[in-house]
Amino acid sequence: MFTSLGPLPFALPAPAFLIGSYDRDGRPNIMTAAWAGICCSRPPCVGVGIAHERWSHDSILERQAFTISIPSADMAARADAAGMRSGRDTDKFELLDFTPVKGSLADAPYAAECPAVLELRLREHHDLGTHTFFIGEVLDVKIREDCLDAKGKPDPALINPLLFAPVSRTYWNLGAPLGKGFALGKEAAGLGRH
């Protein structure tokens, strides 16, 4: 049996991304965003929903660029704080002890301490209501070297990403690995054993 909660912005998991941009005066800014996800494989695109009144909103439009710094679970308090103050009157990089580094390809700053970073060029944006959904083309994915596995691929356990749960508005960490995609389901799909 299901209980209907009505129309809500709900999904699990949601990320807790730190969105980096330069404002009109060239000041680096960072804000937390959980309304986000991958949109396309080729070209690789990731989208982020940002409320109109946010300082980052117009910054992204002006520079046509943004970054996504993926914080680790141990950065939860600092990531949460980045959603509680505005870049209008606060240098959140300084307040939260993150180091702003200008993207090598995108005209936007990222947080050098985070385990994973995406640099994006704004490709399109859509006004949906309270939020504009910014779709960026990923120009580069950067992984902190201590978060790569033996094959040089990003290791989710080492990245240890911060997760957000809407409605309960709680932060979580990543649990345990359960298996490989396009392999775990082979038997269930009737395609032989994995």
Next chain:
Amino acid sequence: MFTSLGPLPFALPAPAFLIGSYDRDGRPNIMTAAWAGICCSRPPCVGVGIAHERWSHDSILERQAFTISIPSADMAARADAAGMRSGRDTDKFELLDFTPVKGSLADAPYAAECPAVLELRLREHHDLGTHTFFIGEVLDVKIREDCLDAKGKPDPALINPLLFAPVSRTYWNLGAPLGKGFALGKEAAGLGRH
């Protein structure tokens, strides 16, 4: 130090949603999608990227509706399998032992066994390359009653959602709660202790 991986569709966490739709013959279909996320708060919108060649792609356009069934971690093999076969020639609800139920508000079927379900009306869609990004307005969120907390809110630990990690292409479960949003960061934000 960071290592650049180049342009890739990467983010952590990504979800492992089951997208439900009726095809042109009215047959219920379900497919796995990890390219997805919340886009807007009011109206609540959630977007899903689906490759052009997928059977669900045109079904969603024709019916202007879809559902998102959020599988639990113990459904990992069945959820993975839903991405390995096509609704063109396979009744995946039957194959994977999911029960199709017509949405109460959206003209699309969901999987009755899943702990959480979203019903969506297609609002807009954007061709980005390999994938079309479908943005749906959430008409209803349904939570299985055994996954509600004492206050009647969705409990992420009880929902126990399946997570996906791109690039390593691995499935994960949810870890431990770390604290409340808009509270955990108060001290770091200089807004008093939480």
